[in-house]
Amino acid sequence: MSIKDYRGDVEKCCRCSCCKFIPLQKVKGSKYSYACPSIAKYNFNAYSGGGRLLSMYSMLKGEMDYSEKLKEITYNCNMCGACGVSCNYAMDMQVNEPISEFRVESVKDGQTHPALEKVIEGLRKTNSMVPVKGKRGDWAAGLNLKNAAQEQVDVLFHVGCKTSFDPKMHKLAQATAKILQKAGVNFGIAGDVEVCCGGRAYQMGYEEDARSQAKKNMALIKKAGVKTVVTGCADGYQAFKVLYDKFGVKGDLEVLHISEYIDMLMKEGKLKLTQKVNMTVTYHDPCNLGRKGESYKHWKGVRKPGNRFMFDPPKDYRRGEHGVYQPPRDVLASIPGLTLSEMTRIKEYAWCCGSGGGVSESNPEFAMWTGKERIEEALSTGAEAIVTTCPWCEKNFKEAIMASGSKLKVYDIVELVEKAI
Amino acid sequence: MFQKDTLVKIVGEKNVTDESSTLDTYSKDLSFVNTLRPDFVIKPKNANEIAQLVKLANETKTPLVPVSSGAQHFRGDTVPGSGGAVVLDLSGMKKIMRTDRYHRVAMCEPGVTFEELIPAVEKEGIRLNLPLLPRKSKSVVGSLLEREPVTMPTYQWDISDPLACLGLIVGTGEEFRTGQAAGPGTIEEQWEAGAVQKAPYGPGSTCWHRLFQGAQGTMGIATWASIRCEILPTLEEPFLVGSPYVERLFELSHWLIRLRLVNECFILNNTNLAAIMAKNWPCDYQAIKHALPPWILFYNLAGYEYYPEERVSYRKKNIQSLTQKIAVESTKALAGISAGELLQKVHRPSEEPYWKLRYKGASHDIFFLSIADKLPGLLDAMNIEANKASYPASDIGVYIQPGVQGSSYHCEFNIFYDPQSPSEINQVSQLSTAATLSLMDKGAFFSRPYGKSTDAIMNRDAATVTALTKVKNIFDPNNILNPGKLCF
Amino acid sequence: MFLSPEVYKKFEDIVGEENICGDLAIMPSYHSGQIGAVVLPKDTEQVQAIVKLCNRLNIQFTVMSTGFIRAAMPQGCIYLDMRRMNKIIEINEKDMYAVVEPYVTSAELQAELMKRGLNCSIKGSGAQCTAIIRGHGHMDLSTGGDDRNQLGMEWVTPAGDVLKLGALGSTHEWFCGDGPGPSLRGVISGRGSGDALAEGGVITKAAMKLYHWPGPAAFELEGQSPNYNLKEIPPNFMVRYYSFPSVPQMYEAELKIGESEIMFALMGFNVAMLSANISPNMEMELEVIEKLNKEVQGPGFYVIVAANSPEEFEYDQKVLDKIISDTGGKSLAMVEDPKVGALVLIHGVRISVSIRETFRLRPVGGKAYGFQIMGQRDVNIKWIDEAANRKKELIKKGLGADDGGVYFGWSVENSHLGKTEIFFDPSPHPESLDAIIDWQQTTARKALEDHLNPPTHLPLSVVGPEVSNYHIWSKKLDEAFNPNGTTVVLPSLMG
Incomplete structure (x- = not known):
C-alpha cells in the first residue's frame, strides 16, 4: 500500500472538525470533549486527523513536499485512532489507515525521527523495543513456568518488551502467571526466546521491522504448536491480532488479551474472585485493546463506477465498534468490593494514555502532557485508582502522576485480579 | 433653509405649514427637552415626496425631523434638536398595504395608528403583538422603529420583532428596503410572484433593519413597515x-x-x-x-x-x-x-385620555432593560431616588415587561406629574436625571435613550458612539436627519 | 514563508512562539499554501493586538474557529485560528442565555445546557461547529435561527477596536446586543463567512439565547459508534416521519404544525437524507432509500414532539393527528419503530450526523452545488421545486448524479420563516459539471427574474442593482468598518 491508494479517502475529508472531538453524541459538556491529543496540545489544524489527511492530499497533488515541520507534525501523533472513530461515526472513509501509511512512507523515504531510529536500531539488535537489562525471562525466575518453545502447551503467554525488561513491571507478568495457574491453564512462556511483537515499530512507521518481528513470532508459535496466544500488553494484542492479520501471517491463531481470557475463565467457572478489594477505580481503555484492537478486515475489490466513494464488494470500515471493551469491565465488576466509576471518554472514544505512536520516545513531554490530561479526567470520577490493561499506559500514567503530584494509584487489571483470588 | 415655494411644488400647498400656532405644537412635548420651533411642518403623501424633500434638505443643509404619531408626544425625539428644522409629519400616510392571514403579515405606512391597524388585521384573523396600551394616535411604524416592548414575549423571538421589513428613504434621499423586501423587484412585483415582505434578515448577510430601529429617524425615514402577525385566538x-x-x-x-x-x-x-x-x-x-x-x-x-x-x-x-x-x-x-x-x-389602544395622563395630566417615563436578578435592586434604587427627591415612591407606576422569550425585562417607571405645575416639572425632571444615573450605576441598560439623559447614557459607551457615527455617515452624510438626537 | 522574519516576530510577540506558525507544512490543512501565518490568540486583547498590527502593516487577515470546507486564501494573510478561545463564560438559567467564546462547539454547549433543562439552537452544519455561528438547523421550528439567537457580543472590528454590543458596552451584562440607539448587530454578518467572522473583524465572545429542554439531562446511549442509540424514547417525546401526496399538502401540514405551536422540531428531509440519518454506512443508506421510496407517497418531513407535561404531550399528539389526517399525510412505519425513531431523535437534537446527511455520498469533501435559501418558505419551495424538475431532466440525460431530484427544507419559528435547500452532484459524464453550473445559473436567474429572492451564484453586480443596491451599501459599510481592507471574508465557510 501507499498513500496514493488512499487518495479517495483523503479527498473526501470535508474539514468538518468532527475528528477533533469525541463522537458528538458522547459529548457531555465543555470538559473532556476533545478526542485527539495532538491537536489538543499543538492546536494548529495540521495536527488533527483531518489536517493530516489534507496535508497528504496536498502532497498527492504535488503541492507540498516533505519538510522538517511536516516531519515534526507527523511524529507528534500518538497514533491512537480516536480521530478515525469520530470521523467514522458519520463518514465512510479511512482515516487511521492513511495516517499510519504516511508514517510508513515517511520512514521509507528517509524522513525519520532520530529518537525512533535509535529505538529501531535497538530492536534490530536485541528484538526489544526497550533497552535490554538482563534476560527476557528473568521475571519468571522461581515460578516454575513451562517453556512453550520446549514443552507442549495450550496457551502461549506473550509477555512483551516493556513487562519483560522493566523490573517495575515484572509484577504484571507474575500476577498473570499466578492467575493462569490458579485457573489451571496449560500455558507456557517463550522466556528468553520471546521477541518483540513489532506493534510499536509499526506505529512508529517501521513496517518492514514490524513484518520481520511478525515472521519471527509466527515461526515460534508454529514451532511451539500453540493455537492460542494471550498477551498482557495491549500493543502486543493489537500486533498479533490485527497487524499480523493485515500482514497475512496470523493464520487461524487465536489471540486473546489477558483481560478477555480472565473474563472467559471466570465465565467458564475456572476462576473465582473471592477476596474483597475495597476500592473505587476508573478504567482506562488502551487504544490498542479498544478501538484499534478491532479485528482486521480484509478487503479486495474495486471502486464502483460513478461519483460515489463506494466499492465492490463494500468496504467494512473498522470504526472501533468491536474493540475489547466489556471483558475488562466484567472482570472488574466481578471483584468483590470494587466499584467502577467511569470517565467521560471511554471505550472507542477513550483519550489516549499518551505513550503510543513512538511519542514517549520522540517527544516525552507530549506523552506526559497527554497522560496528565487522562489523570485529571480519572481524578474527576472520584476514583482512587486508574486501572488499565497495558504496561505502556501504566508506565505513562505513573510518570504523569509523579509529575503532577497526584495521589492517584495505577493498577494493571491483573494486579487487582491477583488480589481478589 | 427651505423655500416655501419649492416645498409647495413637492407636496402641494395644503401640506406645507409655517403658521406659528402649528409650529408651536411641534416645538415641544411632554418631555423636558428644550423647546425649539421648526421652520415648517410638511405633510408628505408618499415616498417619492419624501425622497425629494430629503434631497432638497441635503442641498440646503436643512434638518428634517420625521414625526409619524399624532400628539401627545412624550420623549423629545420629535422636537427639533437644532434650529431651522423642518418637521416631516407622516401621519397622513395612512395606507394599510397588506393584511395577510396565510403569511401572518401586515404592512402599512407610518401614519397608520394602532387604532386603525388592529381591526384591519383582526378582520383577516390575525393580530399584532401590541405594546401595552399605546395611545390611540400612536403610529404602528413608529412603535416598531422605537423597539417598543410587546406584551406577548413568547412571540418575540428577537428584540427587533415584530418588525419584518422596512421601506426607507435614507439620508441621501435614496430608497432602500430591508430584509426580504429589498428585492428583486418592486413590492408589487414581489406580491405578484407570491412573495411577501416577511423575512427580516438581509439583503446579503447584513441585518439592515437593525440599523434603522432605535435610530429616532436619524438614519432614514420609513415610508412603510411590514409586521409579523400572530393568529387571532379562538x-x-x-x-x-x-x-x-x-x-x-x-x-x-x-x-x-x-x-x-x-x-x-x-x-x-x-x-x-x-x-x-x-x-x-x-x-x-x-x-x-x-x-x-x-x-x-x-x-x-x-x-x-x-x-x-x-x-x-x-x-x-x-x-x-x-x-x-x-x-x-x-x-x-x-x-x-x-x-x-x-x-x-x-387588546386595544388606550381609551382617551391616555392612561398615563389620567392621574396628573402628564407622565415622565424612565425605562431600561435588565435581568431578573438585578431588577429588585433597581426597583429599590428608584425608590431611594424618589425619596431623595421627595416624590412619593408609591405614586410611581411600574410596568415590567418580560421580553425576547424571557431573556430580558423591560422595566418602566411612570412618574406622574402636573404639567401645569413648574415645581412638579422641576421635581420630576431632577428625579429623572438623578434616577437615570443611579439606575445605570446599578446595571440598568438604557437601550433606547431619549431626552435629557441621552448624553449621559451614550457617554458610557464611547466605542458604540464611534461605530454608530460611521453608520450615520453612510446613510446621512450631511447629518440632515433629526440632528441633535442620540449621539448625532 | 510569506512574511519577513521581522514581521513574523511582531506577531510572535503578541501570541508567543508556540502560538504562531508560518511554515508551509501546516497551510494545506487550513486552506492553501498562501497563508502568511496562522496565529492562535488566547483572548480578546491578543485578537485586538493582532488586528491592529495587521492594520498597521497593511496585512490582510481572516478568522475561523471550528471551520468547515476549504477555500483559497489571499497570499500572505494572517489567519486567526480561534481554537484557544474555547470557554463557556456564563450560563444564565434565569434569563436563558449563555456566553461563549468562539471555539465552544454547539455539542459542548448543548451538553452543559441539557444538564440544566435548557437547549440552544444548533445549526445544520452540525454540533461540532461553533455555537455562535449564524445559520439554520434542525430545531429551528422551536429555537429560531440565523442571527436571531445572538444577544450581547464582543467584536474586535476590522480596524482593531473592541466593540461591546448592547448592554455589554455600558453595563457588562450580556442579555441584550442592541443599542443604545440602533443595533450594531446589523453590521455583523458572520453568515456564509464562517463562525467568528463579522463583516470583517472577529467576534471574541457572544451571548446566545437559550430554550427550555424537556428531555433528560443527558441521553443514555447504548452501543458503540456508529451504532449509538437510546434504550428508550424519553417520556413525552415522539418521533414520526410523514410523507404526503404532494408538495402543497406537505407544506400545508408544515404550516399548520407551526401555527399550532405543538412541535419541538420539524425537518423536511427527503427519503435520502432520512436514510442517511438512520443508516450507519452508505450501503445500508442506499438499501433504506430503496425501501423508503416504496413506502412514501411523496415529499415529507420528520417531527419530534417534546412536551413539557403528559397533558401537553396528549394535546400535541391529538393536534398532530388531526393535521396529518387533514393533509393526507402518512406515517412511515420504519420510523414508528422506537429504535429508528430514537435515532432520529438523538441525531435531530444533537445534530450529530449532518456530515452523513450531506456529505457521505459525495466524493469530494465539502463540495456541493446547489442552493440554500432562507426566508419565505412557500415561495422558495415553489422555486426550488421548479429547479428540482430541471435537475431531474438533467439526471435523465445522465448529466448529474441520480438522487431522484430531491431537495429539502424546514420551517423556522413556528413556520413564520423557513429554509429550503437543493444540492446537485456531478455524474461521471464529461459534460456534467458544465451542465450543473448552467443549472445553477438558470435557477439563480429565475429567482431574480421572477422576483423571488436574491440568488447566490450570480455576480453581485448583477444581483445588487435588483435588490435595493445593497451591494453599494455593503461596500460602504465595509469601507467604514474595514478601512484598510485588512479583513478577508472567507467564502462559503461554515462554523
Whole structure:
C-alpha cells in the first residue's frame, strides 16, 4: 500500500472538525470533549486527523513536499485512532489507515525521527523495543513456568518488551502467571526466546521491522504448536491480532488479551474472585485493546463506477465498534468490593494514555502532557485508582502522576485480579 | 433653509405649514427637552415626496425631523434638536398595504395608528403583538422603529420583532428596503410572484433593519413597515396573580414564558394597574390602588384552530403546579379588577385620555432593560431616588415587561406629574436625571435613550458612539436627519 | 514563508512562539499554501493586538474557529485560528442565555445546557461547529435561527477596536446586543463567512439565547459508534416521519404544525437524507432509500414532539393527528419503530450526523452545488421545486448524479420563516459539471427574474442593482468598518 491508494479517502475529508472531538453524541459538556491529543496540545489544524489527511492530499497533488515541520507534525501523533472513530461515526472513509501509511512512507523515504531510529536500531539488535537489562525471562525466575518453545502447551503467554525488561513491571507478568495457574491453564512462556511483537515499530512507521518481528513470532508459535496466544500488553494484542492479520501471517491463531481470557475463565467457572478489594477505580481503555484492537478486515475489490466513494464488494470500515471493551469491565465488576466509576471518554472514544505512536520516545513531554490530561479526567470520577490493561499506559500514567503530584494509584487489571483470588 | 415655494411644488400647498400656532405644537412635548420651533411642518403623501424633500434638505443643509404619531408626544425625539428644522409629519400616510392571514403579515405606512391597524388585521384573523396600551394616535411604524416592548414575549423571538421589513428613504434621499423586501423587484412585483415582505434578515448577510430601529429617524425615514402577525385566538382565558413579593412574579413569568404557556404576560404595580383600570377619577383610582397587592402579574391563555378548550385546559393545569411551587395564586379577579376586563383593554389602544395622563395630566417615563436578578435592586434604587427627591415612591407606576422569550425585562417607571405645575416639572425632571444615573450605576441598560439623559447614557459607551457615527455617515452624510438626537 | 522574519516576530510577540506558525507544512490543512501565518490568540486583547498590527502593516487577515470546507486564501494573510478561545463564560438559567467564546462547539454547549433543562439552537452544519455561528438547523421550528439567537457580543472590528454590543458596552451584562440607539448587530454578518467572522473583524465572545429542554439531562446511549442509540424514547417525546401526496399538502401540514405551536422540531428531509440519518454506512443508506421510496407517497418531513407535561404531550399528539389526517399525510412505519425513531431523535437534537446527511455520498469533501435559501418558505419551495424538475431532466440525460431530484427544507419559528435547500452532484459524464453550473445559473436567474429572492451564484453586480443596491451599501459599510481592507471574508465557510 501507499498513500496514493488512499487518495479517495483523503479527498473526501470535508474539514468538518468532527475528528477533533469525541463522537458528538458522547459529548457531555465543555470538559473532556476533545478526542485527539495532538491537536489538543499543538492546536494548529495540521495536527488533527483531518489536517493530516489534507496535508497528504496536498502532497498527492504535488503541492507540498516533505519538510522538517511536516516531519515534526507527523511524529507528534500518538497514533491512537480516536480521530478515525469520530470521523467514522458519520463518514465512510479511512482515516487511521492513511495516517499510519504516511508514517510508513515517511520512514521509507528517509524522513525519520532520530529518537525512533535509535529505538529501531535497538530492536534490530536485541528484538526489544526497550533497552535490554538482563534476560527476557528473568521475571519468571522461581515460578516454575513451562517453556512453550520446549514443552507442549495450550496457551502461549506473550509477555512483551516493556513487562519483560522493566523490573517495575515484572509484577504484571507474575500476577498473570499466578492467575493462569490458579485457573489451571496449560500455558507456557517463550522466556528468553520471546521477541518483540513489532506493534510499536509499526506505529512508529517501521513496517518492514514490524513484518520481520511478525515472521519471527509466527515461526515460534508454529514451532511451539500453540493455537492460542494471550498477551498482557495491549500493543502486543493489537500486533498479533490485527497487524499480523493485515500482514497475512496470523493464520487461524487465536489471540486473546489477558483481560478477555480472565473474563472467559471466570465465565467458564475456572476462576473465582473471592477476596474483597475495597476500592473505587476508573478504567482506562488502551487504544490498542479498544478501538484499534478491532479485528482486521480484509478487503479486495474495486471502486464502483460513478461519483460515489463506494466499492465492490463494500468496504467494512473498522470504526472501533468491536474493540475489547466489556471483558475488562466484567472482570472488574466481578471483584468483590470494587466499584467502577467511569470517565467521560471511554471505550472507542477513550483519550489516549499518551505513550503510543513512538511519542514517549520522540517527544516525552507530549506523552506526559497527554497522560496528565487522562489523570485529571480519572481524578474527576472520584476514583482512587486508574486501572488499565497495558504496561505502556501504566508506565505513562505513573510518570504523569509523579509529575503532577497526584495521589492517584495505577493498577494493571491483573494486579487487582491477583488480589481478589 | 427651505423655500416655501419649492416645498409647495413637492407636496402641494395644503401640506406645507409655517403658521406659528402649528409650529408651536411641534416645538415641544411632554418631555423636558428644550423647546425649539421648526421652520415648517410638511405633510408628505408618499415616498417619492419624501425622497425629494430629503434631497432638497441635503442641498440646503436643512434638518428634517420625521414625526409619524399624532400628539401627545412624550420623549423629545420629535422636537427639533437644532434650529431651522423642518418637521416631516407622516401621519397622513395612512395606507394599510397588506393584511395577510396565510403569511401572518401586515404592512402599512407610518401614519397608520394602532387604532386603525388592529381591526384591519383582526378582520383577516390575525393580530399584532401590541405594546401595552399605546395611545390611540400612536403610529404602528413608529412603535416598531422605537423597539417598543410587546406584551406577548413568547412571540418575540428577537428584540427587533415584530418588525419584518422596512421601506426607507435614507439620508441621501435614496430608497432602500430591508430584509426580504429589498428585492428583486418592486413590492408589487414581489406580491405578484407570491412573495411577501416577511423575512427580516438581509439583503446579503447584513441585518439592515437593525440599523434603522432605535435610530429616532436619524438614519432614514420609513415610508412603510411590514409586521409579523400572530393568529387571532379562538379562545382566551386571562388571569391575575397578585403578590407583595415581586421576585415570585419574576419566577412565575420566567416559567410561563420558558414553557411557552401564555400569550400576554407582564407585571404592573398597583399604581399602574389602577391607572389603567380606574373608571371614575380620582376616587376609583385610589380605591383600586389601595385594594390591590403591590405587584400584579397578568397572563393570558389562548386556544387556536385545534381543540382550543383542551389547549387552555391543559395549560391551566400545568400552570397550577407552577403557582403552587412558587406560592402564588392565579385568579380571575383581584380587588375587583377582572382579568377579562384588563384583557379587553390590552387588546386595544388606550381609551382617551391616555392612561398615563389620567392621574396628573402628564407622565415622565424612565425605562431600561435588565435581568431578573438585578431588577429588585433597581426597583429599590428608584425608590431611594424618589425619596431623595421627595416624590412619593408609591405614586410611581411600574410596568415590567418580560421580553425576547424571557431573556430580558423591560422595566418602566411612570412618574406622574402636573404639567401645569413648574415645581412638579422641576421635581420630576431632577428625579429623572438623578434616577437615570443611579439606575445605570446599578446595571440598568438604557437601550433606547431619549431626552435629557441621552448624553449621559451614550457617554458610557464611547466605542458604540464611534461605530454608530460611521453608520450615520453612510446613510446621512450631511447629518440632515433629526440632528441633535442620540449621539448625532 | 510569506512574511519577513521581522514581521513574523511582531506577531510572535503578541501570541508567543508556540502560538504562531508560518511554515508551509501546516497551510494545506487550513486552506492553501498562501497563508502568511496562522496565529492562535488566547483572548480578546491578543485578537485586538493582532488586528491592529495587521492594520498597521497593511496585512490582510481572516478568522475561523471550528471551520468547515476549504477555500483559497489571499497570499500572505494572517489567519486567526480561534481554537484557544474555547470557554463557556456564563450560563444564565434565569434569563436563558449563555456566553461563549468562539471555539465552544454547539455539542459542548448543548451538553452543559441539557444538564440544566435548557437547549440552544444548533445549526445544520452540525454540533461540532461553533455555537455562535449564524445559520439554520434542525430545531429551528422551536429555537429560531440565523442571527436571531445572538444577544450581547464582543467584536474586535476590522480596524482593531473592541466593540461591546448592547448592554455589554455600558453595563457588562450580556442579555441584550442592541443599542443604545440602533443595533450594531446589523453590521455583523458572520453568515456564509464562517463562525467568528463579522463583516470583517472577529467576534471574541457572544451571548446566545437559550430554550427550555424537556428531555433528560443527558441521553443514555447504548452501543458503540456508529451504532449509538437510546434504550428508550424519553417520556413525552415522539418521533414520526410523514410523507404526503404532494408538495402543497406537505407544506400545508408544515404550516399548520407551526401555527399550532405543538412541535419541538420539524425537518423536511427527503427519503435520502432520512436514510442517511438512520443508516450507519452508505450501503445500508442506499438499501433504506430503496425501501423508503416504496413506502412514501411523496415529499415529507420528520417531527419530534417534546412536551413539557403528559397533558401537553396528549394535546400535541391529538393536534398532530388531526393535521396529518387533514393533509393526507402518512406515517412511515420504519420510523414508528422506537429504535429508528430514537435515532432520529438523538441525531435531530444533537445534530450529530449532518456530515452523513450531506456529505457521505459525495466524493469530494465539502463540495456541493446547489442552493440554500432562507426566508419565505412557500415561495422558495415553489422555486426550488421548479429547479428540482430541471435537475431531474438533467439526471435523465445522465448529466448529474441520480438522487431522484430531491431537495429539502424546514420551517423556522413556528413556520413564520423557513429554509429550503437543493444540492446537485456531478455524474461521471464529461459534460456534467458544465451542465450543473448552467443549472445553477438558470435557477439563480429565475429567482431574480421572477422576483423571488436574491440568488447566490450570480455576480453581485448583477444581483445588487435588483435588490435595493445593497451591494453599494455593503461596500460602504465595509469601507467604514474595514478601512484598510485588512479583513478577508472567507467564502462559503461554515462554523
